[in-house]
Amino acid sequence: MVNKIITAPILPRKRSFYTDLIRDKYLLLMVLPTVIIFLVYNYLPMIWNLIAFENYSIRKGIFGSAWIGLENFEKFFSSPYCGRVIRNTFVISFTDLLLGWPVPIAFALLLSEIKSMRVKRVVQTCSYLPHFISVVVVVGMMHIFFSSTSGVVNKLIVNMGGEAIPFFSTASCFLWLYVFSGIWQNFGWDSIIYFSAISAIDPQIYEAAIVDGAGRWQKMFKITLPSIAPTIFTLLILRIGWLMSVGFEKIILMYNEATYATADVISTYVYRVGLLNADFSYGTAIGLFNSLISLVLIFGANYLSRKLTDTSVF
Amino acid sequence: MNNDIRLQRHHYGKLRTNNRMTSSIVIYFVIIVAALVTVYPFFYVIVNSFSDPSEVLRRNVWLWPIRPTLVAYRELLHESEVFTAYMNTIWYTVVGTTLNVFFTLLAGYALSIKSFCLRKQISLFVIITMFVSGGIIPTYIVVCKTGLYDTRWALIIPTLISAYNLIITRAYMETIPYELTESGKLDGANDFGILFRIIFPVAKPIIALLVIYYAVQHWNEYFNPMIYLQNRALKPVQLYLRDILVANTTAATQQAATGNAKTVLYEELKFTNIVITVLPITIIYPFFQKYFIQGVMIGAVKG
Missing domain, CATH: 1.20.5 (Single alpha-helices involved in coiled-coils or other helix-helix interfaces)
Structure with a gap:
């Protein structure tokens, strides 16, 4: 009798994908809006990239327009702007990376040396503030400070006997205005992650170091920095992956014809020829080229990350 | 020795x-x-x-207001364009954020359920969009084709769910003990009941985080309104700011031509407009500080 109960097989109910769908009907209903939105506004545009290979006209539609193969790409590669926008994209994003990457690390290291919790909190709250401000306001404030006629900086320069510099219409100034305003806006916010990595370090390590006679700078460079190195490198690699997505929304607000030579990047060029001049096919072709480089960089960065730090995004 | x-x-x-x-x-x-x-x-x-307009024009104010006055703020009240733009921004922020948060929580909860049969596939479907995008122009065409051009919904529907926010919501929901969901199931509640009655009350940190992320994004947005909106009556305050701060266009030349007292005020209005745009965020964000620090950490763990 007892045996019988034990050996009686508990047959699993026959499961199929269909019964699973019925069981999860409410969950499916919950993700349905998300799936529809992503399908229409993220995946459908990917298909619309096909117009890069045709001479698209709104009247004829995507299927009625003439296919022209790679003509749009050839047009871009042989245009005088091609070299300029590719070079600017890389120069701006690399400078931004090289100068913008160490600042939040240094800030987090120094701030973690401050013992007073109140000072720490106030400084942190101040330094996060610019992150929440729109690019329009940031660029607007830059105009207020750096304008050639009424800017405060130029007023100072003139008062000290110098000559006013038209920062916004000087091609060589653009890069520095762009990079330093970016650092100003984001160093505090970017330091959050290093700051929490530092606070996760075991205090016993520091106590041991103090017994061994380590000073403040020794502790910083021999304990703190090596401990947060994985975080530092993971973030560096992530940023390399995002190199191609330079802040074109900010550049569009900052540049003008006088600074196109150093400020015009691939995505701003796409915006101008594609949307402002309504040359949809040509703009899409250049945008597609940009996305391809971007993909290569992301996968390359991810590969590097897996090889070097054993962490990867996917 | x-x-x-x-x-x-x-x-x-x-x-x-x-x-x-x-x-x-x-x-x-x-x-x-x-x-x-x-x-x-x-x-x-x-x-x-807060300073005297003529002193502002001469750039004499740098540490303390000179002859403090509210004249520029009073002038702002008469600018109907600013008022419309400000109301529009509030509409986009309130309606947009409400819908964003609601749909992100729904999907985030569903994708956090381990037994959900399409969990992996839909998560991948969402994550791919973080790395591959359709590009500006194809997206623009699709938004226009779906009839959203020059309507308020152009700023709400295409950006209804952010992939990044959805992934951190899913990550947060996964940390909620399964026993809670289980107890709801035993009480005979369906997934909607569990989400609204059991999960929402314990998910306050992630809700706060989503509110601040989405609201700041709507409040600060200028690019999408710039390309999708023609009608002046729909424009948000960021576009108005762009016109007076960066483009320095129409209004400035018009006012300079009329040469009245407004010309003097024009410089100062730049400052007052920045203040009224930045102020709401500046006041609100310190209260959310502890939540978004958590958010950065969840985001970091998930890559």
């Missing part, structure tokens, strides 16, 4: 405290300079917005 060592130790210790003092001073100095550099531009704008 013994004395010697003691003396040496004494000296060495003194040297170290001196070193420590200097390095402390250096560190405090650097940190305080960094804090001042971030805050001063805002301070400058606020001080100018």
Whole structure:
């Protein structure tokens, strides 16, 4: 009798994908809006990239327009702007990376040396503030400070006997205005992650170091920095992956014809020829080229990350 | 001999405290300079917005308001364009954020359920969009084709769910103990019941995070309104700001041509407009600080 109960097989109910769908009907209903939105506004545009290979006209539609193969790409590669926008994209994003990457690390290291919790909190709250401000306001404030006629900086320069510099219409100034305003806006916010990595370090390590006679700078460079190195490198690699997505929304607000030579990047060029001049096919072709480089960089960065730090995004 | 060592130790210790003092001073100095550099531009704008217009025009105000006055703020009340733009921004922020948060929580909860049959596939479907995008122009065409061009919904529907926010919501929901969901199931609630009655009350940190992320994004947005909206009556305040601060276009030349008292005020209105745009965020965000620090951490863990 007892045996019988034990050996009686508990047959699993026959499961199929269909019964699973019925069981999860409410969950499916919950993700349905998300799936529809992503399908229409993220995946459908990917298909619309096909117009890069045709001479698209709104009247004829995507299927009625003439296919022209790679003509749009050839047009871009042989245009005088091609070299300029590719070079600017890389120069701006690399400078931004090289100068913008160490600042939040240094800030987090120094701030973690401050013992007073109140000072720490106030400084942190101040330094996060610019992150929440729109690019329009940031660029607007830059105009207020750096304008050639009424800017405060130029007023100072003139008062000290110098000559006013038209920062916004000087091609060589653009890069520095762009990079330093970016650092100003984001160093505090970017330091959050290093700051929490530092606070996760075991205090016993520091106590041991103090017994061994380590000073403040020794502790910083021999304990703190090596401990947060994985975080530092993971973030560096992530940023390399995002190199191609330079802040074109900010550049569009900052540049003008006088600074196109150093400020015009691939995505701003796409915006101008594609949307402002309504040359949809040509703009899409250049945008597609940009996305391809971007993909290569992301996968390359991810590969590097897996090889070097054993962490990867996917 | 013994004395010697003691003396040496004494000296060495003194040297170290001196070193420590200097390095402390250096560190405090650097940190305080960094804090001042971030805050001063805002301070400058606020001080100018309260000063006498002619002094503002001459750029004499830099530390303290000169002949404090509210004249520019009063002028702002009469600018119907600013009022419309400001109301539009509030509409986009309130309606947009409400819908964003609601749909992100729904999907985030569903994707956090381990037994959900399409969990992996839909998560991948969402994550791919973080790395591959359709590009500006194809997206623009699709938004126009779906009839959203020059409507308020162009700023709401295409960006209804952010992939990044959805993934951190899913990550947060996964940390909620399964026993809670289980107890709901035993009480006979369906997934909607579980989500609204059991999960929502314990998910306050992630809701706060989503609210601040989405709201700041709507409040600060200028690019999408710029390309999707033609009708002046629909434009948000960021576009108005762009016109007076960056483009320095129509309004400026018009007012300069009329040459009335408004010309003098025009410079100062730049400052007051920045203040009213930035103020709401500046007031609200310190209250959310602890939540978004958590958010950065969840995001970091998930890549």
